[in-house]
Amino acid sequence: MTADRPAISCSAGVRFLPRLKAGVSARRARCTTALQAEGLGKRYGKRWALSDCTLDLPAGRVIGLVGPNGAGKTTLLNLAVGQLTPTAGGIRVLGGRPASGPEQLAKVGYVAQDTPTYAGLTVAEHLKLGARLNPGWDDALARDRIERLGLDPARKAGKLSGGQRAQLALTLGIAKRPRLLVLDEPVAALDPLARREFLQGLMEAAVEHSLSVVLSSHLVMDLERTCDYLVVLVESRVRVAGDVDDLLAAHHRLTGPRRDPATLPAGQEVVSESHTDRQSTLIVRTDGPIHDPAWTVGQVGLEDLVLAYMASSPSRPSLEAIR
Amino acid sequence: MIWLTLRQFRLQGAVVFAGLAVLGAALLITGPGLADEYAAGTASCATDNACEEFARQFVIKHQALYGALLAIVVGLPGLVGVFWGAPLIAREIEAGTHRLAWNQSVTRTRWLAVKVGLVGLASMAAAGIAVFAVDRWSDPLAAAAAPRSSRIMPLLFDAHGIAPVGYAAFAFALGVTVGVLVRRTLPAMAITLAVFAAVQVAVPLWVRPHLIPPERGAVAITSGNLDSLMLHNDSLTVRTQAGAGTWTLENHTVDASGRKVEKLPASIGAGPCAPPGPRPGSDAPPGPAQECFDAFAQQGYKQYVVYHPADRFWPLQWAETGLFAVLTLGLTGFCFYWTRRRIS
Numbered sequence: 001m002t003a004d005r006p007a008i009s010c011s012a013g014v015r016f017l018p019r020l021k022a023g024v025s026a027r028r029a030r031c032t033t034a035l036q037a038e039g040l041g042k043r044y045g046k047r048w049a050l051s052d053c054t055l056d057l058p059a060g061r062v063i064g065l066v067g068p069n070g071a072g073k074t075t076l077l078n079l080a081v082g083q084l085t086p087t088a089g090g091i092r093v094l095g096g097r098p099a100s101g102p103e104q105l106a107k108v109g110y111v112a113q114d115t116p117t118y119a120g121l122t123v124a125e126h127l128k129l130g131a132r133l134n135p136g137w138d139d140a141l142a143r144d145r146i147e148r149l150g151l152d153p154a155r156k157a158g159k160l161s162g163g164q165r166a167q168l169a170l171t172l173g174i175a176k177r178p179r180l181l182v183l184d185e186p187v188a189a190l191d192p193l194a195r196r197e198f199l200q201g202l203m204e205a206a207v208e209h210s211l212s213v214v215l216s217s218h219l220v221m222d223l224e225r226t227c228d229y230l231v232v233l234v235e236s237r238v239r240v241a242g243d244v245d246d247l248l249a250a251h252h253r254l255t256g257p258r259r260d261p262a263t264l265p266a267g268q269e270v271v272s273e274s275h276t277d278r279q280s281t282l283i284v285r286t287d288g289p290i291h292d293p294a295w296t297v298g299q300v301g302l303e304d305l306v307l308a309y310m311a312s313s314p315s316r317p318s319l320e321a322i323r
Numbered sequence: 324m325i326w327l328t329l330r331q332f333r334l335q336g337a338v339v340f341a342g343l344a345v346l347g348a349a350l351l352i353t354g355p356g357l358a359d360e361y362a363a364g365t366a367s368c369a370t371d372n373a374c375e376e377f378a379r380q381f382v383i384k385h386q387a388l389y390g391a392l393l394a395i396v397v398g399l400p401g402l403v404g405v406f407w408g409a410p411l412i413a414r415e416i417e418a419g420t421h422r423l424a425w426n427q428s429v430t431r432t433r434w435l436a437v438k439v440g441l442v443g444l445a446s447m448a449a450a451g452i453a454v455f456a457v458d459r460w461s462d463p464l465a466a467a468a469a470p471r472s473s474r475i476m477p478l479l480f481d482a483h484g485i486a487p488v489g490y491a492a493f494a495f496a497l498g499v500t501v502g503v504l505v506r507r508t509l510p511a512m513a514i515t516l517a518v519f520a521a522v523q524v525a526v527p528l529w530v531r532p533h534l535i536p537p538e539r540g541a542v543a544i545t546s547g548n549l550d551s552l553m554l555h556n557d558s559l560t561v562r563t564q565a566g567a568g569t570w571t572l573e574n575h576t577v578d579a580s581g582r583k584v585e586k587l588p589a590s591i592g593a594g595p596c597a598p599p600g601p602r603p604g605s606d607a608p609p610g611p612a613q614e615c616f617d618a619f620a621q622q623g624y625k626q627y628v629v630y631h632p633a634d635r636f637w638p639l640q641w642a643e644t645g646l647f648a649v650l651t652l653g654l655t656g657f658c659f660y661w662t663r664r665r666i667s
Binding site for chain 1: 324326327330331418419420422423424425426427428429430431664
């Protein structure tokens with residue numbers, strides 16, 4: 001229905017961060033836009049589940065969407081696959097309006113929250129369902145995956161364990177051969193082992209079929225291993241989005257004598273701050289190096305970085321109090 | 324999509340159609356016997372009275388079975404609405420599987436169209452099969468009962484002709500709609516049953532009589548059309564028959580100026596229309612004497628009747644089926660709108 005738009009350079013993808021690394025990896029070379037949102041919002045009654053979301057996610061990446069429960073992750077993903085229609089703004093996925101027609105649906109795979117499957121249908125019937133409903137269905141891939149997972153094709157999906165069911169849902173998503181695979185908290189209900197197996201399978205498929213992946217979780221740990229691009233969503237707003245390496249390189253933990261963050265040089269943005277009587281600890285974002293010798297500069301891990309953004313959400317009372 | 328729909332519908336469909344197959348086989352086996360019995364009875368009765376008596380006995384003998392069959396035909400649309408319609412979408416939403424289905428390469432409009440189309444047709448087919456089989460089987464019974472009860476009267480009307488097909492389509496669409504709105508299977512089933520039962524009660528009472536304007540008029544009370552004359556204390560009530568097999572909606576006595584008379588004067592009840600004493604050996608026809616009818620005519624009393632004659636059966640069937648078809652289309656359209664816009 002809607003023809004693909006010409007590729008958009010993904011330099012715009014890092015809208016919240018200036019690009020820090022000149023080197024563009026081979027993987028990033030075929031950069032197009034996977035998902036583009038402009039002022040996107042979804043309202044339920046009076047409550048905005050997602051508001052003013054502007055995003056430009058590059059294709060060919062594994063993108064982690066992280067945020068606390070109720071931040072709007074599911075809403076954003078549901079908007080991306082066309083499960084929901086936006087109240088405000090617009091969203092385009094792989095150049096098309098989500099769920100606008102069979103072609104668009106074929107391009108985007110979705111593993112919904114709680115990985116729903118038909119309890120009364122067997123594993124084999126799920127594969128048949130996929131084959132019947134998707135013109136691009138890769139039956140060999142699906143069968144091979146089911147076999148490797150050790151799933152009995154004659155078993156009803158309702159009798160599978162949570163991990164197996166998630167794997168079945170993932171198999172349906174992958175064998176559809178989409179260009180973008182969207183997963184909404186796929187591992188939330190799984191035990192650590194099943195979690196790892198699931199994410200491993202996802203990564204293998206992403207590499208093998210050069211899939212773009214958008215994966216949400218409220219746990220950074222799940223995403224740390226898998227994602228090379230991160231979006232932090234807090235209280236229905238995008239707090240930060242960017243390449244994981246870029247994000248890590250641009251954020252620093254500064255520890256030093258107590259100091260008012262307002263006195264920092266221009267270009268150093270404070271993400272979070274905590275103070276004791278004598279000491280200040282800041283997490284700042286900056287393009288350039290930190291020259292001030294008063295600071296001890298430390299690395300920020302991905303988890304700390306995400307937590308810093310979550311903690312600094314605008315409606316949360318500031319942690320410090322200058323006494 | 325067709326495969327998936329049929330696969331999901333397999334069990335529910337099999338149960339109902341297997342039941343219908345058993346019913347059909349039973350009716351096919353017993354039908355000829357029933358027809359023979361009626362044919363033999365009507366051929367062998369010598370007088371009109373004997374024939375009437377045979378018909379009465381024939382109906383009474385098979386009444387229970389006939390009633391049960393009519394109940395099946397009347398109940399089937401409700402069954403279809405509750406067990407096929409209500410869970411169709413509600414179960415998907417409840418289990419979250421609609422999110423699996425909607426993210427295959429099939430639009431949700433097509434998804435819904437195939438589901439509603441196939442199962443909806445199955446609903447109509449099931450009702451059609453049931454009503455056809457029972458109609459055929461009960462032909463001799465209907466003929467035997469014809470003077471006293473006809474197919475145009477409520478309950479019999481609901482179980483004959485093509486209206487049951489319309490009811491089934493409507494019940495199914497109603498079930499789907501309630502399911503789409505309520506999103507939970509069991510409440511949807513309960514609400515569907517309640518609403519459909521209410522509609523089935525309301526339509527014969529308030530809607531069906533007016534689908535086609537009924538015949539109405541004041542007629543003289545004669546021995547030919549008198550149905551009953553009841554003397555209770557001082558009040559005399561009269562009912563007449565508008566004709567064989569009519570569906571009478573209103574039946575009351577009016578005076579010369581056309582006003583409804585609640586109580587006929589006691590003078591008539593005590594005088595010419597007084598119940599005759601025991602008349603052993605008399606071969607006068609049962610019922611009041613001719614003076615009674617003369618008294619009505621003299622004092623200007625007539626009987627006001629509103630009714631549908633027996634030959635209105637098919638026009639009413641078509642009109643009611645059309646009404647239910649329109650309701651079905653409306654509900655289905657709403658389901659499409661709601662599913663595309665309001666469900667996630």
